[in-house]
Amino acid sequence: MIKKLVIVFVTLIAYQIHGQEGTASPYSFYGLGNQKFKGTVENRSMGGISVFIDSIHVNLRNPASYATKNLQAFNGESRPVKFAIGGSHNSIKLKTDSSSEEASSTTFDYIALAIPMGRFGFGFGLLPNTSVGYKLESLNNDGDIQNRFRGEGGVNKVFLGLGYRLADGLSIGVDAHYNFGNIQNSIVEYQYDNGVPIIYQSRESNRSDLSGLNLNFGVSYKRMVTNKLELSATATYSPESTITSKNNRSIETISTSTTGQEYVNDSDEIDLESLGQAETELILPSIFTVGLGVGAPRKWFVGAEYLFQNTSNLRRPISSSMPPNGPTHKDATTISVGGFFIPDYRSLNNYFKRTVYRAGFRYEDTGLNINSEAIKEFGISFGVGLPLSGGISSANVGFEVGKRGTTNNNLIQENFINLQLSLSLGDRWFQKRKYN
Known part of the structure; x- marks a missing residue:
């Protein structure tokens, strides 16, 4: 099955390169946009922790996971080739002190394949890194629109990873990521004649x-610390790196329809080369995570994870204008806590006893300060893993309810509900056949 599904990988790369609007958040104006969760539905349903690693699920956050040990539940059989694909739907209520508005977005979240090769394991895939999607307006003293900001796009990444099992229970790994994408933003400065907007307005597009x-x-x-309990510990580190931004800017004369649609009547390209802004370097901040957990294999698990991201020197792509504040x-x-519970993974007559029940929560200081x-x-998240035939594949459903931001100081609070769906499929490409 997985061999046939690999072609989907190529199709989704083409779709992701073409672009999708992956968020409807005003906070995506800042930096490179909102950071996307870079894990599976299984991780996200447990508060975002990635400290749990097994032989039948892809772990997108730790490349050491590609080199897990063989399947103990199947008499030491070689671990399977693992395929994972997921997406989500996000409903947001944007709230200020005086008004509220609703928005939504549906996105492809990841596709990945992990292939075992003895003590080694390989992984590759595609997932979004950041996402931009906003429409902001500032008003003048008369309550009319003074500026309108729009933005869309984001950064995606293709990764290729290698894991190696040093000893029983101890693995290391490394992922190489190629980040790519584009961010488009514009600002319209509205001019009025006796309180009436003039027909043609000026827009800067970047x-x-x-x-x-x-x-x-x-x-x-x-490591098994007792006959029944297993201790898990993980750590990841992504060093600070740079991303090249090739920039274009134009000043346009536009007309606006009654529905807010903007039409370009004339356009002039700005010579950014002479300004030293045609090509700039942006910083991708370093990220460090450490996690610790304990559980009974194939029964239950609980863990916690801490993430530190050096975003203090983060800068935004080219734009000559900024909104207020x-x-x-x-x-x-970020601090994440979560886990799972399986009533009886061996049950033959009760499907729901073989179902994986997940829950968790997370608290994040995004590092962004406004006014x-x-x-x-x-x-707060929860979800289920629904077993499919063969015992090494599942369909996963996850939910998350939460909020971002605040209404203090004229800011916007986002109350969101996420629905996530994924398939986690295992296939025995390299199973040795036995003959009598």
């Missing part, structure tokens, strides 16, 4: 085409 490489290193350690960045942190307000995020 486009940044982004590309660059970075690495992610990982280590995973598992310009931002500052400090280092970002002296720290933008923080909190989410």
Whole structure:
């Protein structure tokens, strides 16, 4: 089955390169956009933890996971080739002190394949890194629109990873990421004649085409500490790197329809080369995570994870204008706690006893400060893993409810509900056949 599904990988790369609007958040204006969760539905349903690693699920956050040990539940059989694909739907309520508005987005989240080769394991895949999608307006003293900001796009990444099992329970790995994408933003400055907007307005449009490489290193350690309990510990580190931004800017004369649609009547390209802005370097911040967990294999697990991201020197792609209450960045942190429970994975007559039940929560300081307000995020998640035939594949459903931001100091609070769906498929490509 997986061999036939690999062609989907090529199709989705083409779709992702073409682009999708992966968010409807005003906070995606800042930096390179909103950070996307870079894990599977299984991880996200447990508060985002990735400390749990096994032989039948792809772990996108730690390349050491590619070199897990063989399937103990199947008499030491070689671990399977693993294929994972997932997407999500996000419903958001944007709220200020005086008004509210609703928005939604549906996105492809990841596709990945992990292939075992003895003590080694290989992985590759595609997933979004950041996402931009906003429409912001500022008003003048008369309550009319003064500026309108729009933005869309984001950064995606293709990764190729290698894991190696040093000893029983101890694995290391490294991922190489190629980041690519584009971010487009514009600002319209409205002019009025006796309180009536003039027919033709001026718009500045910017486009940044982004590309660059970075690495992610990982280590995973598992050990039985009693006859029934297994301890898990993980760590990952992604060093700071740069991403190249090739920039274009134009000043346009536009007319606007009654529905807000903007039509270009004339356009002049700005010579960014003479300004030293045609090509700039942006920083991808370093990321460090450490996790610890304990559980009974194939029964239950609970773990916690801490993430530190050096976002204090993050900068935005090319744009000459900023909305009111310009931002500052400090280092970002996330604390995640979660786990799962399986009533009886061997049950033959009760499907729901073989189902995996997951739950967790996370608290994140995004590192973004606007008008002296720290933008923080909190989410509670839960989900299920529905077994498919063969015992090494599942369909996964996850939910997350949470909020981002605040209504203090004229800011926007986002209340969100996420629905995530995925397939996690295992296939025995390299199973040795036995003959009597």
